[in-house]
Amino acid sequence: MEKTRKLNFKGSVLLLASLLLATPGYTQDTTPKLSDPEVAHVAVVANQIDIDYAAVAKKRSKNGEILKFAQTMANDHAAVIEQAAALAKKLGVTPKDNAVSKQLLEGAEKKQKELRALSGKAFDKAYIDNEVAYHQAVIGAVEGLLIPETENAELKSLLKNVLPALKAHLEHAQMVQKGFGASE
Amino acid sequence: MKNLYGVNRLLPIILLAGGMVGGCGLKSAHTPLRVEITIQQMQFTPSEVEVYMGDTVVFVNKGIVTHDVTGEAGEAWTSGPIPAGHTFELIAKENLPYYCSFHPTMKGSISVLPKND
Ligand SMILES: [Cu+2]
Numbered sequence: 001m002e003k004t005r006k007l008n009f010k011g012s013v014l015l016l017a018s019l020l021l022a023t024p025g026y027t028q029d030t031t032p033k034l035s036d037p038e039v040a041h042v043a044v045v046a047n048q049i050d051i052d053y054a055a056v057a058k059k060r061s062k063n064g065e066i067l068k069f070a071q072t073m074a075n076d077h078a079a080v081i082e083q084a085a086a087l088a089k090k091l092g093v094t095p096k097d098n099a100v101s102k103q104l105l106e107g108a109e110k111k112q113k114e115l116r117a118l119s120g121k122a123f124d125k126a127y128i129d130n131e132v133a134y135h136q137a138v139i140g141a142v143e144g145l146l147i148p149e150t151e152n153a154e155l156k157s158l159l160k161n162v163l164p165a166l167k168a169h170l171e172h173a174q175m176v177q178k179g180f181g182a183s184e
Numbered sequence: 185m186k187n188l189y190g191v192n193r194l195l196p197i198i199l200l201a202g203g204m205v206g207g208c209g210l211k212s213a214h215t216p217l218r219v220e221i222t223i224q225q226m227q228f229t230p231s232e233v234e235v236y237m238g239d240t241v242v243f244v245n246k247g248i249v250t251h252d253v254t255g256e257a258g259e260a261w262t263s264g265p266i267p268a269g270h271t272f273e274l275i276a277k278e279n280l281p282y283y284c285s286f287h288p289t290m291k292g293s294i295s296v297l298p299k300n301d
Contacts, residue, residue, distance in 0.1 A: 079268060161225075161248060165226055165248065
């Protein structure tokens, strides 16, 4: 289990990286590989995915700690989307579909299917394991790819502002995960 | 790092009051103060404050998500949700080690000194 999770995480980061590198039509260091509208869309999608995971948890979990965590994820990520949408509107930017956002969605659909097949403690454990891995991957993508790719200063600063919340979510998820790990 | 907010802010006010009232002076009970704690970047800042009993502590949520202030002690007292852009006030009565129940990595404490009268 542990091994699979690590492989999945590593896989998704590698996938993100290779997608970005493979995106055609840009010269290496002058032009960003993702345009700002694309970065904005990736940010919205990445947040929406965690809201969707939370919705699955609300249906499938009966554990108070998991339910409260899921509710916080739903609230916080919705707040980030609201901010991103407001900024996009202000900047006159229409978030744009792209290879990275599509790949994120595909991965999330697969994971959701897996989660929906589980219940009880097995679900809780799988959900929180995924929350840890997902937040790690998103933090990696925001720090390593999205922030560097962003040209607009306000979009960049929004992404930077979101990082502490993502990191707090990760630590929180790891705390909850420890509780589940102990009983296995 | 302890923050002696209460004490630092108290001095000028006592001096001013002493000057104006002329005499009843430095030993009188101090005027209650307002001490501000900012919630931003998933932190309470300053995370540790020292105030006098009766002072008002104001939590100002300058972050992007909802937080709360929940007592660490047994029968958990809580402020309830403090949405982004909102504030929450309490009157300092006793020491309050606290955390955010939505984000348990966020912690802080209020130490309450007795009134010096
Ligand atoms: Cu919080």
